[in-house]
Amino acid sequence: MNAAPLVALVGNPNAGKSALFNALTGARQKVGNYPGVTVERHSGRLVLEDGRPVELVDLPGAYSLDPGSLDEQVTRNVVMGSQAGERRPDALVVVVDAANLDNHLRFALQLIALGLPVVVALNMVDLAERDGLTLDAYILARELGVKVIPTVAVRRRGLDTLKAEIDRLVSEERAHPVAAADKIDDIVTLQRRARQIAATATVAETPTRRWTHMLDSVALHPVAGPILLVTLLFVMFQAVFAWSETPVSWIEQGFVWLEAQVGAFLPEGWFRSLITDGLIAGVGAVLVFLPLILILFLFILVLEATGYMVRAAFLLDRLMAQVGLSGRAFIPLLSSFACAVPGIMATRTIDDEKDRLTTILIAPLMTCSARLPVYTIIISAFIPDRQVLPFVGLQGLVLLGLYLMGIVGAFVAALLLRRTVTKGASSGFMMEMPKYQWPRLPDVVLGLWSRALIFLKRAGTTIALTTVILWALLSFPKPPEGSGISPVDYSIAGRIASGIEVVVRPIGFNRDIALALVPAMAAREVAVAAIGTVYAIDDTEHEGGQKAMTDKLKRNWSLPTALAFLMWFVFAPQCISTIAVTRRETNGWKWPAFMVGYLFVTAYVMAGITYWLAVFAGL
Amino acid sequence: MAMLSSLETLPRRQPATVAAIDWAQLAVPEARRLRELGFDEGVGVEVLHRATLGGGPIACRIGRMTVALRRRVAASIRVATAV
Numbered sequence: 001m002n003a004a005p006l007v008a009l010v011g012n013p014n015a016g017k018s019a020l021f022n023a024l025t026g027a028r029q030k031v032g033n034y035p036g037v038t039v040e041r042h043s044g045r046l047v048l049e050d051g052r053p054v055e056l057v058d059l060p061g062a063y064s065l066d067p068g069s070l071d072e073q074v075t076r077n078v079v080m081g082s083q084a085g086e087r088r089p090d091a092l093v094v095v096v097d098a099a100n101l102d103n104h105l106r107f108a109l110q111l112i113a114l115g116l117p118v119v120v121a122l123n124m125v126d127l128a129e130r131d132g133l134t135l136d137a138y139i140l141a142r143e144l145g146v147k148v149i150p151t152v153a154v155r156r157r158g159l160d161t162l163k164a165e166i167d168r169l170v171s172e173e174r175a176h177p178v179a180a181a182d183k184i185d186d187i188v189t190l191q192r193r194a195r196q197i198a199a200t201a202t203v204a205e206t207p208t209r210r211w212t213h214m215l216d217s218v219a220l221h222p223v224a225g226p227i228l229l230v231t232l233l234f235v236m237f238q239a240v241f242a243w244s245e246t247p248v249s250w251i252e253q254g255f256v257w258l259e260a261q262v263g264a265f266l267p268e269g270w271f272r273s274l275i276t277d278g279l280i281a282g283v284g285a286v287l288v289f290l291p292l293i294l295i296l297f298l299f300i301l302v303l304e305a306t307g308y309m310v311r312a313a314f315l316l317d318r319l320m321a322q323v324g325l326s327g328r329a330f331i332p333l334l335s336s337f338a339c340a341v342p343g344i345m346a347t348r349t350i351d352d353e354k355d356r357l358t359t360i361l362i363a364p365l366m367t368c369s370a371r372l373p374v375y376t377i378i379i380s381a382f383i384p385d386r387q388v389l390p391f392v393g394l395q396g397l398v399l400l401g402l403y404l405m406g407i408v409g410a411f412v413a414a415l416l417l418r419r420t421v422t423k424g425a426s427s428g429f430m431m432e433m434p435k436y437q438w439p440r441l442p443d444v445v446l447g448l449w450s451r452a453l454i455f456l457k458r459a460g461t462t463i464a465l466t467t468v469i470l471w472a473l474l475s476f477p478k479p480p481e482g483s484g485i486s487p488v489d490y491s492i493a494g495r496i497a498s499g500i501e502v503v504v505r506p507i508g509f510n511r512d513i514a515l516a517l518v519p520a521m522a523a524r525e526v527a528v529a530a531i532g533t534v535y536a537i538d539d540t541e542h543e544g545g546q547k548a549m550t551d552k553l554k555r556n557w558s559l560p561t562a563l564a565f566l567m568w569f570v571f572a573p574q575c576i577s578t579i580a581v582t583r584r585e586t587n588g589w590k591w592p593a594f595m596v597g598y599l600f601v602t603a604y605v606m607a608g609i610t611y612w613l614a615v616f617a618g619l
Numbered sequence: 620m621a622m623l624s625s626l627e628t629l630p631r632r633q634p635a636t637v638a639a640i641d642w643a644q645l646a647v648p649e650a651r652r653l654r655e656l657g658f659d660e661g662v663g664v665e666v667l668h669r670a671t672l673g674g675g676p677i678a679c680r681i682g683r684m685t686v687a688l689r690r691r692v693a694a695s696i697r698v699a700t701a702v
Contacts, residue, residue, distance in 0.1 A: 063655035068648060102682045103657045133683075187654050195662075195682075212685070213667070220668040220678060314687045318675040321689075327676070351648060428692060429676055430652050433685040 004053040005170040006087050007046070008078060010111055011095035012104045013061030014434040016123040018042075020095055020153040021058040022443065024163070039074045039348070041086075048167045057089070064187060065110050068351050079114060091117040091169040093162070098128035098135055098150070099435075101201065105194035106187070108144065117169040118146045121162055125150040127435070133202065140201040154440060212307075212435045219311045229315055232308075236299045237403075244291035251291070255284030274471055277536040282467025282529040283460070289525065293369045293455055294448055296338040301447045304331070305439035310431055317429045323411050324418030326350070326429040329359040333410070336366035340578045342451075344585055354424040358417050360582055361595050364573050365410035367403045370524040374569050375402055377528050381550035382562040398566075405570045409602070421594070462576070467529050470519045474533055488515075488534055507604060508564040508611030512556060520574045527569075560614035567610040571603035622700045626679065627693040629666050635698040637662050644695035653692065657682045664698060 011017045022029075025044025042058040059078055060071035067073040074083060081088030094111050096104035112118050122137055141148040147165050151158035218224050259280045266272040303309045309331055317327030328350050336343030343363045350356040367375075376399075383395045418424075473493035479485040488494045493515055500514040509517075512531055520527035535552050553562070573579065573596045582592040629635055637660055642650050658664075658681060667685060668678040678687050 063652070066651060068652060068655075100683050103684055106655075106657075187651075188659065191654065191657065191659055216668060216678070216685075220670070222669065222675075225670075310687070314676055314678060315670055317687075317689070318670055321674075327687075351652070428646075428649055428689050429687065430649065430656065430689070430692065431687045432656060433678060433687055 003087075004045075004055045005090040006055045006057065007091045007093060007166055007170065008089040009056065009058045009093045009095055010075060010079060010107075011061060011123075012063055012097070012100075012107055014100075014432060015061065015095045015097045015104055016153055017061060017095045018058060019440065019443070020093075020121060020123060020151065021056065022446075023153045023156055023159060025056055039071055046163065046166070048163065050167075052167075054166060054170060056093075057086075062107065064107055066187070070348050079111065079116070089116065091119070091166065093119055093121055093166065095121045095123050098122050098125045099131050099133055101135070101140075101198035102195045105144075105197055106190045109190050109194055109197075112144060112146055117172075119162065119165045119169060120144060120146055120148045121158070122148050122150045123153060126152045126155065126157070132204070134204040136201050136203050140197065143197045143200060215436050216311070216433075219308065220314060225311075225315050229312055232303075236296070239299070240292050240295045243295050247291040248288050251288045252284070255280060255287070259284075270475065273475065274468065277533055278468050278471030279464060281532055281536065282471075282526070283464050287456075289369055289373060290452065290455060292372060293338055294452060296369065297448055297451045298444070300335055300338065301444050302439050305437065305443060307434045307436045309334075310433050313429075313431065314433070321429075323414040324355075325358060325414055326352075326355055328429060328431065329355065332359055332363060333366055336363040336368060338451075339368050339370070340364045340366065340575070341581045344578070344581050347585070352424075352428075354418075354422045357586065357591065358414055358422045360585060361417055361422070361591070361598075362410040362413050364575070364578050364595070364599060365406045365413060365571065367406045367570070368524075368575075370575065371402075371569050373525045373528045375399060375566060377550065378553070378562050378566055381553040382557075382559055402566060402570055405567075409571060413598075413602075462523060466519045466523070466526055467533070470526075470530055471533055474515075493518075507568075507608035508558075508561045508615070509568075509607075510557065510561060513561070513565055517574075520572075521576060523576070524569065524574050527574075559619045560611045563614050563619075564607040564611035568603050568607040571599055571606055573599035573603075623697060624700070625694050626664065626666065626688075626696040626698050627677070627690050629664075629698055629700070631666050631669070633700055634663060634665050635700040637664055637696060638699040639697040641695040641697070645692065649692065656686050657684060658696065664696075 009017050009021050021042065021044065024046050029042060029044040039060060044056050044058075046054045046056045048054060057078070059075040062072040062075040064072075065076050065079070067076045077083035078086050079089065079092065092111055092114075094108045096108055108120060120140070122135065122140065125135070128135065135150075137148045137150050149158050149162045149165060151162060153159075219228060259276050262280065263272060263276050266275065300309075303312070312334075313327035313330045315327075316330045320327050320329055329347075331349070332343045332346040334343075335346050340363045343366065344360050347356045347359045347363070350359060379395050379398055383398050386394050388394050388397060470493065473496070474488055474491045476491060479487055479490035486494075489498075489511075494511070496518065497511050497515040500517060501509070501511055504514055504517070512534055515534055516527040516530040519530045531553075532549055535549060557565075579592045579596060582595055583589060586592065623638060626635075626637075637658060639660060640653070640658060645653065662681060665680045666677055667680055670676050670678075674690065676687050676689050677693050678685055679693075680686075
């Protein structure tokens with residue numbers, strides 16, 4: 001049996017391609033990767049009138065067939081039939097924004113010239129009409145020489161007609177093999193032709209985009225704009241903590257209950273210890289951060305979907321230019337506050353290689369959500385809970401300080417990197433600013449769902465596995481009965497830790513920290529679980545919960561040690577996933593190795609300075 | 620009569636047309652992206668916003684699109700305004 005015909009959706013960025021793709025395929029979607037590159041491949045199944053399936057693939061948005069970025073390269077290769085791991089499409093659906101014809105038609109003309117069967121979706125016609133633009137689809141079709149179907153993806157308008165045309169294109173026997181036009185016109189000629197066609201097809205036109213202009217006159221205002229941006233970021237970080245409190249306590253209670261149930265059910269012994277002390281405590285310590293991550297991503301997804309993110313990049317370009325970056329770096333860096341992995345993946349939209357590399361190298365310095373468990377527990381154990389100013393608590397201030405430390409560190413690092421290893425001319429900043437739009441709920445929900453899945457998978461695999469391995473290393477061998485040696489010191493992990501302790505003692509770290517550093521490589525949040533496991537195993541009286549843990553921390557750690565530990569986590573590149581994604585995005589081990597090296601050295605030096613300053617200050 | 624100036628110094632909200640672009644001032648990828656965004660001789664253009672006083676990027680309307688540019692690039696675009 002033949003495979004289902006392949007039809008590709010192609011078009012400029014902001015043409016509403018993804019909304020059209022979602023409307024055509026519904027829930028029948030698959031997200032994968034193109035082999036060798038980290039560009040996501042979105043495909044889905046479209047069922048034709050007579051029940052035959054068609055595979056629909058949503059290609060990354062591009063401005064032309066002359067690729068500027070990695071994403072555009074993939075789009076070009078797929079439509080030319082030269083992308084590894086992808087068939088050449090049997091037909092193309094070229095998506096153009098009805099309100100932006102003179103620009104989008106240029107790419108459409110280029111695509112039509114390739115000679116593949118093409119249908120043009122004249123998308124978002126409702127918005128164009130509201131903008132005072134009346135278009136004649138028949139004239140457009142006549143000029144382009146292909147069918148043109150007006151669509152409104154979000155209202156499902158024109159979808160049946162579009163489906164019928166796709167049906168016709170993939171069904172018709174082609175008399176002669178597809179031949180590309182003999183000569184592809186240069187971009188200037190195409191652009192002029194596109195403008196001319198757009199003018200011919202435009203029946204009436206009034207000035208453009210009133211709403212967007214009104215909003216922009218506030219959002220981009222030299223004074224009001226930055227104030228709005230700072231307010232939005234402030235609200236966002238407040239919300240991350242305030243809104244997550246309740247769901248976090250539910251998850252905590254859930255795990256306490258689970259531990260009690262399992263504890264009562266299983267007989268006393270090593271197996272119970274493995275399940276409760278190792279698995280449940282370890283995975284639970286990490287899973288409580290799911291609400292925080294989702295709230296942060298909710299903000300990022302909404303800011304992106306409304307079109308505000310580009311405005312923020314515009315406002316921050318000046319600041320970023322000072323350290324040799326462009327405003328475009330803002331989007332990946334903001335995502336890195338949730339997690340550096342999607343942040344590093346978002347650098348793909350940065351055209352310039354040097355800019356992109358610098359952004360990747362500093363992304364791990366943004367305080368990701370995995371550091372929060374570490375910060376929270378140390379702060380609640382060592383920093384007194386008192387008000388320094390009305391509404392400003394000392395604990396919150398320290399947390400804010402740690403965030404700022406990371407940001408300042410990232411800026412200094414960017415400045416230094418741009419003068420040394422990633423030296424080169426600044427690439428500049430040139431970006432289309434899309435219309436403001438209401439975010440669509442299904443798109444936001446879909447985005448959040450995929451983030452949640454990634455996180456849960458991580459908690460279920462990497463984190464569960466490391467906590468179990470760590471539990472085993474900490475529990476065996478058992479010290480001889482009545483010897484008085486602590487079980488942790490006697491275990492394999494204890495012996496490994498005493499080796500590491502030699503290296504980290506000069507910066508004030510003790511055995512517990514040395515022990516936690518190794519599993520924290522897999523994921524930072526495991527550091528908390530690791531220290532928890534150490535105390536659970538060493539514990540003879542069996543107190544439980546976070547209160548007990550902070551008490552034990554206070555007994556065993558000095559304040560300078562705790563501060564040095566916090567400082568270490570601001571800089572240390574302790575996350576295998578980040579290193580792996582850096583390797584994938586930079587095609588080799590050179591840059592991830594450099595990143596790990598410079599961050600570890602910085603972490604060691606900064607933690608050391610903090611420790612000794614605190615000691616001399618008599619803390 | 621037409622007045623010539625550059626997009627960098629064009630007053631806000633004053634409609635103009637692109638008179639010439641000094642391609643030699645621009646890096647190759649920059650020039651390509653500028654063309655792709657629709658900058659070409661004879662196209663209508665208008666400055667909408669300037670980021671901050673001195674040095675920040677410029678947002679301008681080109682065709683029916685809004686595009687952000689750095690000042691250095693805007694300086695290489697000559698524009699003509701009707702007086």
